[in-house]
Amino acid sequence: MLLEVENLRVNYEQIQALQGISFTIDEGEIVTIIGANGAGKSTTLRAISRMVPVMAGSRMTCQQQDLLSFPADKVVSRLGVTHVPEGRRLFGNLTVMENLRLACFARRDTAQIEKDLARVLDIFPRLKERETQKSGTLSGGEQQMLAIGRAFMSGRRLMLLDEPSMGLAPLMMLNVFEALKDINRQEGTAILLVEQNARLALKFAQRGYVLETGRMVLAGDSADLLKNPEVQKAYLGG
Amino acid sequence: MTFFFQNVVNALQYGSFYALIALGYSMVYSILMLFNFAHGDIFMTGAYIGFGVATGLTVLAAAGTIVLPNWLILVLTILIAMFLTSMLGMLVERLGYRPLRDAPRASAAITGMMIGLILEYGNLLLLGPQRRSFPRLIQTVTYDVGGVILTNKKIMIVAVSMVLMYALHLFISRTRWGLAMRAMAFDHVVVPLMGVPINTIARLTFALGSALAAVAGIFFGLAYPVLDPYMGIVFGWKAFVAAILGGRGSVMGATIAGFMLGFIEIFVAMVFPSTLRDLIAYSIILGILVFRPHGLFGEAYSARLRL
Numbered sequence: 111m112l113l114e115v116e117n118l119r120v121n122y123e124q125i126q127a128l129q130g131i132s133f134t135i136d137e138g139e140i141v142t143i144i145g146a147n148g149a150g151k152s153t154t155l156r157a158i159s160r161m162v163p164v165m166a167g168s169r170m171t172c173q174q175q176d177l178l179s180f181p182a183d184k185v186v187s188r189l190g191v192t193h194v195p196e197g198r199r200l201f202g203n204l205t206v207m208e209n210l211r212l213a214c215f216a217r218r219d220t221a222q223i224e225k226d227l228a229r230v231l232d233i234f235p236r237l238k239e240r241e242t243q244k245s246g247t248l249s250g251g252e253q254q255m256l257a258i259g260r261a262f263m264s265g266r267r268l269m270l271l272d273e274p275s276m277g278l279a280p281l282m283m284l285n286v287f288e289a290l291k292d293i294n295r296q297e298g299t300a301i302l303l304v305e306q307n308a309r310l311a312l313k314f315a316q317r318g319y320v321l322e323t324g325r326m327v328l329a330g331d332s333a334d335l336l337k338n339p340e341v342q343k344a345y346l347g348g
Numbered sequence: 349m350t351f352f353f354q355n356v357v358n359a360l361q362y363g364s365f366y367a368l369i370a371l372g373y374s375m376v377y378s379i380l381m382l383f384n385f386a387h388g389d390i391f392m393t394g395a396y397i398g399f400g401v402a403t404g405l406t407v408l409a410a411a412g413t414i415v416l417p418n419w420l421i422l423v424l425t426i427l428i429a430m431f432l433t434s435m436l437g438m439l440v441e442r443l444g445y446r447p448l449r450d451a452p453r454a455s456a457a458i459t460g461m462m463i464g465l466i467l468e469y470g471n472l473l474l475l476g477p478q479r480r481s482f483p484r485l486i487q488t489v490t491y492d493v494g495g496v497i498l499t500n501k502k503i504m505i506v507a508v509s510m511v512l513m514y515a516l517h518l519f520i521s522r523t524r525w526g527l528a529m530r531a532m533a534f535d536h537v538v539v540p541l542m543g544v545p546i547n548t549i550a551r552l553t554f555a556l557g558s559a560l561a562a563v564a565g566i567f568f569g570l571a572y573p574v575l576d577p578y579m580g581i582v583f584g585w586k587a588f589v590a591a592i593l594g595g596r597g598s599v600m601g602a603t604i605a606g607f608m609l610g611f612i613e614i615f616v617a618m619v620f621p622s623t624l625r626d627l628i629a630y631s632i633i634l635g636i637l638v639f640r641p642h643g644l645f646g647e648a649y650s651a652r653l654r655l
Binding site: 159161181182183201202208213217 | 524527528530531533534535537538540541542543544545546597647649
């Protein structure tokens with residue numbers, strides 16, 4: 111088991127955003143959490159990357175270690191759990207290359223860093239063309255590529271992806287998801303994907319969870335969830 | 349014309365003090381969205397630490413305990429004071445500001461003022477209200493360049509200040525620490541997601557700013573050899589204005605604005621009665637800010653305050 115979340119509870123501005131959810135992710139697995147706007151999907155990712163405080167009684171175990179004993183930056187640098195946030199959140203004042211270099215801040219393996227940088231530019235050739243450009247000037251798709259590239263540079267065990275399809279043209283979206291599949295296959299990076307586009311997410315992932323107002327209401331293999339009438343009605347448009 | 353150039357020299361010296369202090373304000377503001385209102389008093393404390401170190405070393409050298417030429421005493425004074433003052437800056441960050449990282453900014457501002465008062469009155473308690481004169485470590489040598497009077501002190505102050513500011517610029521633009529500082533200035537919320545420990549970056553920022561303020565304090569002590577516990581207040585406010593004028597997150601901005609402030613003050617005093625100096629000088633700066641509300645070189649940053 112790569113990540114085991116048990117009874118995760120988060121209060122967000124006096125609202126119970128997560129009311130004790132549990133789920134697991136295996137090494138190298140692709141898992142998705144689907145749900146409506148405000149169901150708590152992003153909060154779940156924020157809790158794993160230690161960006162929001164969790165309530166007492168919540169337990170998260172990552173690679174046999176208590177994830178809650180790590181501060182946010184160590185979750186990335188020690189556990190290899192990276193978070194590609196909603197809206198990408200690039201450092202628009204830095205160049206593409208500087209964004210990637212920043213993601214290596216805690217790494218000491220200089221030789222491997224150079225190899226990984228080459229690898230990212232190989233996965234996303236568009237970024238190579240824009241290497242010295244300020245990341246604020248990139249198109250939406252290129253920004254998403256850079257956000258994923260950044261995560262790739264900072265850790266490789268588990269990537270948390272928050273709405274990567276948002277604002278992308280269909281072709282670009284395909285591009286991005288292809289690249290994610292490559293990273294998953296070749297690096298063994300597990301992926302936890304949070305998406306409003308449930309069909310896309312379930313086709314991409316092996317397993318899925320359905321989150322409704324802070325509670326997990328369904329879990330199962332993606333194929334089964336895609337066929338589930340309730341899921342179809344609520345999230346797949348019929 | 350000589351009169352003009354004489355004033356340029358003086359403005360450069362004053363500008364060096366303002367710029368060195370303004371950089372500390374500017375860096376902390378851009379990285380933590382926080383005005384460190386104790387910074388003027390950190391400058392004062394730096395001057396006093398320099399005073400203490402210089403006096404101690406001078407006494408030891410005079411007693412023959414150690415053999416130290418005066419120039420070496422000065423170099424050691426600067427280095428030791430930079431080190432100790434940066435420790436003080438880190439302490440202020442750790443005890444005063446870190447607990448308030450997510451608190452309303454007004455709380456942090458009040459805390460800053462309080463820390464400033466603690467430093468002022470702590471000094472008063474320790475050394476008493478009388479002014480102290482900074483040891484004259486270097487014999488003033490005067491040069492007459494076409495009627496303009498230069499002194500070795502002024503040349504040193506301006507030159508060393510510029511070298512330090514350039515070094516800071518290189519640090520911020522070339523090292524990974526500087527890269528993390530620039531990233532934090534843009535969007536400090538997501539920086540931890542890059543595996544960057546933001547507390548370390550915050551500490552570093554306070555250390556750098558405080559070390560520069562200490563240099564400004566020692567230089568002030570060398571140029572106007574009188575120190576008093578309240579010297580940081582006016583200097584602090586003026587350097588704060590320079591930081592605002594320079595624009596958020598810009599080292600170059602704070603530097604240029606610091607020198608600009610020096611020039612405006614000196615040249616206003618050249619034309620108008622010196623009692624009106626600050627009124628007119630700051631009206632000019634206000635005028636500039638009307639047209640450039642984000643300062644001269646304000647850098648872009650993300651307005652999103654949470655993930």
